[in-house]
Amino acid sequence: MKAPLRVAVLGAGTVGAEVVRAILERPESLLAVDGAPIRLAGVAVRDVARAVARGIPETLLTDAPAHLVADPETDVVVELMGGDEPARTLIAAALAAGKGVVTANKHVLAHHGAVLEAIARGTGAALRFEAAVGGGIPVLGPLALDLAANRIEAVRGIVNGTTNLILSRMAGEGRSYADVLAEAQRAGFAEADPRDDVEGDDAANKLVVLARLAFGRWLDVHAIGRTPGRSARRGSAADEAAGRPGITGVTLEDVAAATARGFVLKLIAAAVRRGGDGMIDASVLPTAVAADAALARTNGVLNRIEIEASPLGTVAFAGPGAGGAATASAVLGDLIAIARGAGSTWAGLAPAADGRPMDPAAGVAGAGVAGAGVAGASVAGSVETFDAPSGTAYPVLR
Ligand SMILES: NC(=O)c1ccc[n+]([C@@H]2O[C@H](COP(=O)([O-])OP(=O)(O)OC[C@H]3O[C@@H](n4cnc5c(N)ncnc54)[C@H](OP(=O)(O)O)[C@@H]3O)[C@@H](O)[C@H]2O)c1
Numbered sequence: 001m002k003a004p005l006r007v008a009v010l011g012a013g014t015v016g017a018e019v020v021r022a023i024l025e026r027p028e029s030l031l032a033v034d035g036a037p038i039r040l041a042g043v044a045v046r047d048v049a050r051a052v053a054r055g056i057p058e059t060l061l062t063d064a065p066a067h068l069v070a071d072p073e074t075d076v077v078v079e080l081m082g083g084d085e086p087a088r089t090l091i092a093a094a095l096a097a098g099k100g101v102v103t104a105n106k107h108v109l110a111h112h113g114a115v116l117e118a119i120a121r122g123t124g125a126a127l128r129f130e131a132a133v134g135g136g137i138p139v140l141g142p143l144a145l146d147l148a149a150n151r152i153e154a155v156r157g158i159v160n161g162t163t164n165l166i167l168s169r170m171a172g173e174g175r176s177y178a179d180v181l182a183e184a185q186r187a188g189f190a191e192a193d194p195r196d197d198v199e200g201d202d203a204a205n206k207l208v209v210l211a212r213l214a215f216g217r218w219l220d221v222h223a224i225g226r227t228p229g230r231s232a233r234r235g236s237a238a239d240e241a242a243g244r245p246g247i248t249g250v251t252l253e254d255v256a257a258a259t260a261r262g263f264v265l266k267l268i269a270a271a272v273r274r275g276g277d278g279m280i281d282a283s284v285l286p287t288a289v290a291a292d293a294a295l296a297r298t299n300g301v302l303n304r305i306e307i308e309a310s311p312l313g314t315v316a317f318a319g320p321g322a323g324g325a326a327t328a329s330a331v332l333g334d335l336i337a338i339a340r341g342a343g344s345t346w347a348g349l350a351p352a353a354d355g356r357p358m359d360p361a362a363g364v365a366g367a368g369v370a371g372a373g374v375a376g377a378s379v380a381g382s383v384e385t386f387d388a389p390s391g392t393a394y395p396v397l398r
Helices: 016-025 048-053 065-070 087-096 106-123 140-146 161-173 177-186 201-215 252-260 324-339 376-380
Strands: 005-010 038-044 076-079 100-103 151-158 263-273 280-290 302-310 313-320 385-387 392-397
Touching: 005 016, 005 065, 005 324, 016 038, 016 324, 038 065, 038 324, 065 087, 076 087, 076 324, 087 100, 087 106, 100 106, 100 324, 106 201, 140 201, 151 201, 161 177, 161 252, 161 263, 161 302, 201 263, 201 280, 252 263, 252 392, 263 392
Parallel strands: 005 038, 005 076, 076 100, 280 392
Antiparallel strands: 151 263, 151 302, 263 280, 302 313, 385 392
16 A cells, blocks of 8 residues: 555644544545545644634644645645635645645635746645535536646636525525625625625636636736626716726616626626637626526525637536535545545646736736726627616626
């Protein structure tokens, strides 16, 4: 049998606790016939007492993640702390030391992916991040590996469960945005500070990760448009809500008017290859989706990602996009892959274009004009809009 793979888990919250539990309680289910057994080297948290109360053995716990990463007894680091620092520095340190890294941290990947990729390629360490998009849905692996014989024309979909739950309840129960958001916060589906979700930042981070694998580039996340345009015939009551980012400007009246026109409003993240110049239109916008489309029928916290590939055609990936157990499934799948000797999530794809994020002016065409709302057209690949009562001109996706 191969020597065990010694794993340090950084963070034991919603996802980390599920990963730790699986490694401790069912290690045999994580053992591939051609892989190394997976063992826990340690678990880093801020509050050790709280982790002990959650059932994690005290002997495994530390509040010093950097020591755990540097420890020669650690072969692989699983980063599940979230946020920017210290996650970024810890991931970079592990990769620089040649240690494999598995992370669910879409923020770090979207903001520092190019640098981390360069470090990983430099040392030959594996960087795997299936859990960063779509939670438990396997979409990045297929995009990088199984679809490798195709040219990807577009990736688009619903990648944020919180906003999809809010929009689904507004449409299904006829309740206002504020009312549904407050309820989602009480039930733990939305954060106390929900801006990362409702303003579209989380979806934009995931779009950058998808686009890296689809188009071979790290897009500039700040250049991805999140604010829909305003219609020319807006009324006076309109301006309050129109022109706000993500779903924060979606009114109940807009939802009802969309229904009457045969649309469902959804927050759609889309990155589409533009004909001719090879540039990418990228946006995260509330979108009027034709009611008979599968994306329109994706409700609650479910996610759905559609990939247009040539010559294959369109394929779709749907399922639970968040939650501890679902996300741990993707993290553990990546760990098993490393235990079998697999490389990074980008598999055999070429290094990202010149290793730097793209200059928006040079590459993210739609996002560059997002402030004017024009990028919305890129969601649908057309200029059609649905002019709603609030004054928002939602891009249409048929
Ligand atoms: N939750 C989901 O459904 C989901 C889905 C997809 C992706 N993700 C991603 O998975 C990652 C983890 O999310 P989560 O929901 O599990 O987060 P969480 O519940 O907030 O847990 C975070 C964990 O990290 C620890 N931590 C945070 N900062 C630390 C520091 N400086 N030093 C040591 N430990 C630290 C926390 O320790 P204390 O408890 O002691 O503070 C806690 O154990 C994030 O990147 C998130 O975006 C989550």
